[in-house]
Amino acid sequence: MKSFLVLVIGFLICGAVSAQNHPDWVKSAVFYQIYPSSFQDSNGDGIGDLKGIMSRLDYIQSIGINTIWLNPVFKSAFKDGGYDVIDFYQVDQRFGTNTELIQLAEEVHKRGMHIVLDLVAGHSSNESPWFKQSMLADKNLQYSDYYIWAPNKPNDLSEQEASRWVEANAPRAKYFIKNFYDIQPALNYGYANPNPNHPWEQSVDAPGPRAVRRELQNIITFWLEKGIDGFRVDLAASLVKNDPDKKATIALWKELNGWFDQKFPQGVLIAEWFNPKQSIEAGFDIDFLRPGKLTSAYERGKKTDAKVYFTKAGEGDIVDWKQYFTDQYSNTINKGYLSLPTGNHDSPRIASEGREDAAQLKVLLTFLLTQPGVPFIYYGDEIGMKYIQNSPDVEGSKNRSGTRTPMQWDGSENAGFSTAQKANLYIPLDPDANRPNVAKQESDPNSQLNYVRNLLKLRSTTEALGNDGDWTFLSDEKQAYPMVYMRQKGNGKYVIAINPTDKAVEAKIKTLQANHVNNIYGTSKNGTYKIGKELDTIKLPAVSAVIFKVE
Ligand code: NOJ
Numbered sequence: 001m002k003s004f005l006v007l008v009i010g011f012l013i014c015g016a017v018s019a020q021n022h023p024d025w026v027k028s029a030v031f032y033q034i035y036p037s038s039f040q041d042s043n044g045d046g047i048g049d050l051k052g053i054m055s056r057l058d059y060i061q062s063i064g065i066n067t068i069w070l071n072p073v074f075k076s077a078f079k080d081g082g083y084d085v086i087d088f089y090q091v092d093q094r095f096g097t098n099t100e101l102i103q104l105a106e107e108v109h110k111r112g113m114h115i116v117l118d119l120v121a122g123h124s125s126n127e128s129p130w131f132k133q134s135m136l137a138d139k140n141l142q143y144s145d146y147y148i149w150a151p152n153k154p155n156d157l158s159e160q161e162a163s164r165w166v167e168a169n170a171p172r173a174k175y176f177i178k179n180f181y182d183i184q185p186a187l188n189y190g191y192a193n194p195n196p197n198h199p200w201e202q203s204v205d206a207p208g209p210r211a212v213r214r215e216l217q218n219i220i221t222f223w224l225e226k227g228i229d230g231f232r233v234d235l236a237a238s239l240v241k242n243d244p245d246k247k248a249t250i251a252l253w254k255e256l257n258g259w260f261d262q263k264f265p266q267g268v269l270i271a272e273w274f275n276p277k278q279s280i281e282a283g284f285d286i287d288f289l290r291p292g293k294l295t296s297a298y299e300r301g302k303k304t305d306a307k308v309y310f311t312k313a314g315e316g317d318i319v320d321w322k323q324y325f326t327d328q329y330s331n332t333i334n335k336g337y338l339s340l341p342t343g344n345h346d347s348p349r350i351a352s353e354g355r356e357d358a359a360q361l362k363v364l365l366t367f368l369l370t371q372p373g374v375p376f377i378y379y380g381d382e383i384g385m386k387y388i389q390n391s392p393d394v395e396g397s398k399n400r401s402g403t404r405t406p407m408q409w410d411g412s413e414n415a416g417f418s419t420a421q422k423a424n425l426y427i428p429l430d431p432d433a434n435r436p437n438v439a440k441q442e443s444d445p446n447s448q449l450n451y452v453r454n455l456l457k458l459r460s461t462t463e464a465l466g467n468d469g470d471w472t473f474l475s476d477e478k479q480a481y482p483m484v485y486m487r488q489k490g491n492g493k494y495v496i497a498i499n500p501t502d503k504a505v506e507a508k509i510k511t512l513q514a515n516h517v518n519n520i521y522g523t524s525k526n527g528t529y530k531i532g533k534e535l536d537t538i539k540l541p542a543v544s545a546v547i548f549k550v551e
């Protein structure tokens with residue numbers, strides 16, 4: 001009896017954690033991703049900062065968002081936009097101080113919201129004191145085995161493996177292994193199947209990899225104990241090297257996620273893995289899906305001849321998407337959450353590739369914000385900020401800077417982002433005189449911003465449309481337009497129909513045998529649903545998306 005009481009009290013103190021070990025707040029979480037250098041500058045140096053973010057929390061909350069994720073804010077050499085960390089325990093001075101980050105978390109919590117940081121788990125900067133120490137000839141120092149050093153480069157490496165070898169000519173050894181840029185030496189989590197002829201390939205249980213895992217736990221603990229609610233984990237899928245089936249990486253994360261769930265039951269860990277089937281098995285709460293040719297003809301920065309689905313031309317297809325989504329969804333349902341984000345700091349914005357007007361973007365946002373799983377809105381996508389071609393390469397952004405331009409708050413010269421000289425802004429603004437901005441859209445009830453607000457409001461007040469609502473594809477995937485699917489929970493049933501094309505379209509689906517079906521929200525009052533004996537008929541005007549309530 002006594003232990004039962006202890007359990008009950010423990011449960012009440014810790015707050016509710018669902019059977020799958022997700023904190024309850026994730027069930028209704030809607031994320032906003034902030035690229036900190038580009039969001040709001042508070043001190044006029046032209047670079048966004050924590051105080052700036054703090055001053056915009058009310059705006060963020062007003063959209064219907066309740067969680068923010070910040071790209072890395074740690075002390076960095078900024079040769080990859082902060083993904084090259086020098087000190088994981090310290091906020092970079094360009095953003096503010098540790099105290100200000102704690103204050104930001106407090107302000108977030110005061111509003112009933114949550115805040116998640118970016119854990120660059122895979123590597124550090126080559127300017128990190130850990131790396132500098134590991135370069136020394138003495139191999140028995142604290143950080144000696146935090147990295148992977150090799151005296152010679154075997155010539156039987158695969159092309160991909162070989163591309164990770166960086167010639168450093170350090171006292172320690174000639175080569176080290178990197179992850180992304182040469183300035184990002186990989187942290188040593190070991191190798192899945194160490195080759196005995198390659199002494200640098202340590203097992204995941206060797207002292208070096210074990211110490212690195214402990215360091216990761218220390219970083220997580222340091223920030224969670226200061227009020228941070230969790231992390232998005234950069235490159236979560238590629239910590240253990242030579243692990244093609246990901247078994248060793250999954251095992252590593254199972255252990256870490258198990259520890260995390262025990263220690264921080266209200267914390268959340270989000271994988272940058274792009275394969276929820278694996279990452280959810282590894283114990284993560286959320287992982288991302290890639291939209292692929294739903295929204296983009298680009299693959300790894302290169303244009304392909306793929307026909308994109310969300311275009312007016314209506315030449316796209318949905319067969320691959322349906323298969324991919326169904327597979328990921330059915331393998332993760334009731335275990336963890338998928339997320340199909342509106343965008344992120346690495347890929348072109350949704351307002352690109354001929355999809356620049358608000359009418360088209362509203363159709364796409366209706367699709368994105370009626371998906372099961374956790375919505376992520378990339379800053380500025382709510383107002384239709386555009387991907388800016390030929391933005392200059394800033395801090396290793398390469399062509400990703402077009403997606404990282406300053407947030408557009410108002411119609412003033414620097415769009416309300418900063419009081420610095422125009423030439424000193426982190427990245428130049430969208431040069432278009434008619435660039436969208438928050439102030440203008442606030443006052444227009446039909447703006448994209450208010451459309452997103454209404455969608456999120458509907459989502460938060462309608463369980464079937466929420467993160468845990470079930471999803472069923474209803475239309476014939478071989479007839480791509482319109483796409484029709486259902487969201488359902490308990491007695492709540494909603495059908496969503498999506499038509500990005502510039503022509504009116506019609507779908508016939510197996511009858512849902514409803515009594516009434518009403519067009520309750522969307523871009524058009526003229527989308528209709530007719531109940532038939534065997535088949536129901538859905539008609540949509542050009543460029544439209546409609547949510548029907550089924551009773
Ligand atoms: C993925 C991040 O999203 C990206 O911005 C970064 O360059 C690489 N990981 C390397 O950390």
Ligand code: CA
Binds near residue numbers: 042044045046047049
């Ligand atoms: Ca600043």
